[in-house]
Amino acid sequence: MSFQGRVRGRGRPYHHRNYRNNERPHSMTSPSAQSLPTQRTTNISKHDNNCCREITxxxxxxxxxxxxxxxxxxxxxxxxxxxxxxxxxxxxxNASENPYVDVLQLLYNCQEFYSAKSKTLPMFVAEEFKNWRRRRGTR
Structure with missing residues (x-):
């Protein structure tokens, strides 16, 4: 029995694959795309990371x-x-010396920190921090 043409799930055939970022195997690319030379990209950023080493x-x-x-x-x-x-x-x-660091510390030390649910304490802290900043007029 051949599996081609048979469907599983939401109408996808068995041989269907999820390709992220439009990556496809070479057999699925067009002939004209296969003949193009690949270009190497270089990092043109002038940022040398020396300033970031001082942040702890x-x-x-x-x-x-x-x-x-x-x-x-x-x-x-x-x-x-x-x-x-x-x-x-x-x-x-309001009483904090550096509210950005304090919010990061609060978020990190919450038990639900790794849970990506919208009704958890870390999400509440993040949303209220955004509202607090907006009320104070800071970015």
């Missing part, structure tokens, strides 16, 4: 950050996205 961020929370995150988690578990939780986070950001 510790993702571990300090004592006050750990205490704040524990309180925020408790409030989040009881109230979810509500004005008291939003106000608590905004007060923390």
């Amino acid at each position: 961020i510790s993702l571990e929370l300090e004592a006050n950050g750990t205490h704040f995150l524990a309180e925020l988690k408790n409030m989040w578990n009881m109230l979810k996205k509500s004005p008291p939780v939003i106000n608590k986070l905004h007060q923390y950001l």
